[in-house]
Amino acid sequence: MEVDARCWLVEDGAKGARHLEALLGSLGWKVHRLSPPFSECGELDAIGCGVGVVLLDGLSSLHLGQLESLLIRSQCLWLAVASDSTIDNADNSRLVATLCHGVVAPDVASADLGCLMKHAAFLSCLQSQDAERRHSAAAMSSDAAEYEMVGTTPAMWTLFQTIRKVAAVDAPVFISGESGTGKELTAQAIHERSPRASAAFHAINCGALPDHLIQSELFGHEKGSFTGAVQRKIGRIEATDGGTLFLDEIGDLPLELQVNLLRFLETRCIQRVGGLEDIAVDVRIIAATHVNLEKAVEQGRFREDLFHRLNVLQIKVPPLREHQEDIEILARYFFERFSSEKSTRLKGFSREAMLVLRQYHWPGNIRELINRIRRAMVMCENPLIQPDDLGIERRKIPRHSMSLDQARDIAEREALVAALGRNKHKVLPAAQELGVSRVTIYRLMEKHGLSRPQACLAAKS
Structure with missing residues (x-):
């Protein structure tokens, strides 16, 4: 790997600055000097250097805070030169x-400094490449960067393709899936890719409102229609005219309101509470629930005719345990997204922490993953997040005995899925990354039941 031999030299007029610059030059480094005030060093972004040297001797306390901001803002590794x-x-x-990546004395030997600089630049180059791969994997589609739908596995590709298909038509959509899997994000993605994208998207949780308020919330009410109705209120359905209304936890909707919703789906008209006028409204309904509505119909808790009205197009959002290969990509994506909440010394995940993340069952799905990562970023006191920071007890992780061949197959499949994901499912780049032929990639894809998707859809916030 070639390393760009350019570096920064940050100094505050110390006597040793000229000697240090000459020493770096003799080692083959092209030196760019930075001097106070460091808050005005805009060229830091214009010149890409993989490594920097900070001469702390002679640095005034006035500039120390500026220097700290400068080091945090930069994308390179830093060596400190300082006396005891x-x-x-x-x-x-x-x-x-x-x-700082390391610290040396002002009288450091030329060979020692050269070795440290070379290693720091090499490591900086590796980190830069890793960051680019993570960014590419987390944002597989640049036209859908608003939402946090990230994934490279077959289960997620199937979901992405289904979203594109149902977004193209205007029929009702029913989304099923466990709590925390991202059903509302799926509904948002459908809306953003539909002809209604320029209109409103509203979401309402049917299980979060008292029964006596749901009808008014959905359909609105007229002034004086009940005690406390001091003025007319426009309901969510009417306010979403021309757009998409997402009804989450539709299974918690009371039976008497199910009748009203069914009437709206059949007639495309509503009546406000206390009103007699039919109001025509053009709204696409997307409903979701984590409960089994078919069983609810059998038990008489949900109307069968309403179920069939809502269940025209179906989408099932997979639980996290069914696409565990995405856990590392998701973890790094959310680590970057909430980077403002972490300490400056926190750099990422340890191998042990990532192993625990992959082995955990994730009953709370992606919502739980987000919460545990944010907790770890706040609680961690080391450069890398450890298993204890995640709050996952290892005894709760199921232990399965497996043969050596099974372990090899699992590792082989994870490596293949990750390589394909990082390279947008292009076979040749994935083969080059793994050091095998294209024929081998196709053979492994067939062995592990992987197929190349025809389209991709991924998003983040």
Whole structure:
């Protein structure tokens, strides 16, 4: 791997700056110097350097805070050059410990400095490539970057393709799936890819409102129609005219309101509570629930005719345990998204933490994954998140005995899925990444039941 031999030299007029610049030049580095005030160093973004050197000796306390912001903003690794007396200062010590890759004395030998610089630049290059791969995997489609639908596995590709298909027509959609799988995000993705995208998208949780308020919330009411109705209110259905209305937890809708909703679906007209006028409304209904509506129909808790009206097009959002290969991509995506909540020294996940994430059953699905990652980012006191930071007890992780061949097959499939995902399911780049031929990739895809998707749809917030 070729390393770009350009570096920053950050100094505050110290006597050793010229000597250090000459030393770096003799080692083959093209040096770009940065001097106070560091808050005005706009060229940091214009010149891409993989490694920087900070000369802390002579740095005033006035510029220390500016320097910290500069190091955080930069995308390169930093080496500190400082004497023992400088490191003894608490502020300098904290800056070196949290933001620098290494520290050397001002009289460091040329060979030692050269070795450290080369290793830092090489590591910076690897980190940059890894960040690009993660970004590509987390944003497989640039036209849908609003939502947090991320995935590269066959289960997610099937979901993405189904979303594109149902978005093209105007029939009602019924979304099923466990709590926390992203049913509302699926509904948003359908709306954004439908002809109604320029109109409103409204969501209402049918299980979160008291029974006596749901009718008014959905259909609105006239002034004086009941105690407290001091003025006319437009309901959610009427307010969504021309757009899409998402009814979450539709299974919790009371039976008497199911009749009203059925009438709207049949006539495309509503009546406000206390009103007599039929109001024509053009709204697409997307409904979702985590309960089995077919059983609810059998038990008399949900109207069969309404079920069939809502269940014209179906989408099932898979639980996280059915696409575990996406866990690492999701974890890194949410780590980047909530990066403002972490400490500056936190860099990512340890191998042990990622192993625990992949082995956990995830009863709360993606919602639980988000919560545990955010918790870990706040609680972690190390550069890398550990299993304990995630709050997952290892004894709760099911242990399954498997043969060596089974373990190899699982590892082989995970590596194949990850490589295809990072390369947008293009076989040749995936083969080059894994160091095998295209024929081998096709053979492994057939072996593990993987197919190349015809279209992709992924989104994030």
